[in-house]
Amino acid sequence: MRLALWTALRGLRARAGVLAITVLAVALATATALTVPLVTRQIERGAQDAAQVFDLLIAAPGSATQALTSSLFYLDTPTGNISEKLYEELRDSPGTRRAVPIGLGDNHLGFPIVGTNAAFFDQRLRPKDPPYFRLAQGQIFSGEHQIVAGARAARESNLKLGSTFKGAHGLEERETEEERGSAQHNEAYTVVGILAPTGGPVDRALLTPIETIWEVHGQDTPATRQVTAVLYAADQLAGVYVTAQRVNAGREAMAVFPGQVFAGARDVLAQGQAAYAGLSLLVLGIAALTVWLGVHSATVERQKTVALLRALGAGRSTVFGLVLGETLITVTLGVGLGLALAVLLSGVGGTLLGDRLGFTLAPPQLTWTLAVRALALIPLGLLAALPPAIGAVRVSPLRHL
């Protein structure tokens, strides 16, 4: 086998031009087929996970999408507020696993200050999973005006443990110094914890006890206290529907199933992805054809090499391995390069897209199901090389000398 490899590598060196073209074709096809699915999955992972840690979003009546983009993604103005009383009812009703209050209204350098409570950090993707939000540094807030910063918010506004800042009114940053001065609150916040990146919207958030929000906005008596939304999780699936019905029956709030909103968005995406998958298949097909051409472009040369090797006394398994090995090396190089390229491109693409959306996407994750699409080129290449490999074993060495 070492002889086959030695000869294969030198054969490929002698045909460096064809090798380069084939490797490039396979690499580009692989990258084309995988980059977009990789980026899509990055986004889906971050956005969907963020919505999967609870069952229902309960917010003031209005557009379901707007409620989600505001209270979950902090990208829009809320549909309104609901009373603290409703939040407490939800929290205390039987069958509730968790009710997490969300209070919006202020920002720091454009990063939303999100009022909530300790239950926020207990949210999980599945009941048995570890908590979804993990602290990278410090601890959870334990008093008013303490801040647990999302990974991106901390990094970009240069917040460390112990850093202090003053919050500003409104969900977005003010344009001018003057505006900023007048909009600023007087109480300083102190950072006590920094979250690990999630790839979701909480990366941008500055979390503080909801009591801080009430205090800052002068909601001193229980009757005046409000929350923007409640992230609700039930013990059992049936409980989710019961609660949704109960909330929607009242006038004060609406219950939004985040999954339904996402499913709508995904239907649109899926159509685009199907078209893209078809295109990828075509490109991979062309790559397979290039491999096949590469195999056959070298027929005469390879027959001479094989004949000489056999005449010198090389075994039949050696020449068989030589012919398959040349193709295997070519396709593997191409697919390997393509996978690296796909991860690189989707990493860059994900970063750019994450900047637009305002949260840091997790690095691209190459799963087997995705990689298999490109790895399939390897057996296809071997299949193309099989007839000449068998020929090499069966033909008399004198035939091509």
Next chain:
Amino acid sequence: MSAALRTENLSVQYGPEVTLRYPDLNLEAGVALAITGPSGTGKTTLLHLLAGLLRPASGAVWSGDLNLNAASETAREVFRRRNVGYVFQDFHLMPGLSALENVELGLRVAGADQPRQRAREALERLDLGHRVQNRPGQLSTGERQRVAVARAVAHRPGLLLVDEPTAHLDRNRAGAALELLLDAAAELGATLIVVTHDPLVADALPARLELGQEMAVVGV
């Protein structure tokens, strides 16, 4: 290891038209034989038979105790890579490999240790130490021939088969080539069989097999 070489009733059939019948050979280990005769009388074919590259229509080739025609394909492969050094009529060097790699290839097929080192030594012994990195296309005919000889002798075979070693050479170079082969065979103690049209070569070797028109029966 050189061995006695013997043939019995050898004949080869190329299609319905051509039948080649050979007189029996009986060579002691280490002798040098010239095979001469007009073109088309089957000289190259006989070398193929002796190398275990071709199975005859009838008869047998014996190398010592090994009957090459009865042997399995694998046994013939082993025989070729261990015992045979073959200098082909047009050399059959690989154009994509350097002179050094061409010789190294032969040694690797033979399963030799330190193939690169030994290839370099074989080329140096044939005064090609300065051309080891050149490809065959960059070498003169005489140099290519020496690379082919280096590849044929580097793994120290017991049987050296050479097809028309002086066909492409002027008289001076032909003499040098002949000397090269005789020296190499003597050093290895190998049996040397040279197919040639060249009286200079034929006369220099102690034994001769003349293949005649009468033995090549054309159009039975």
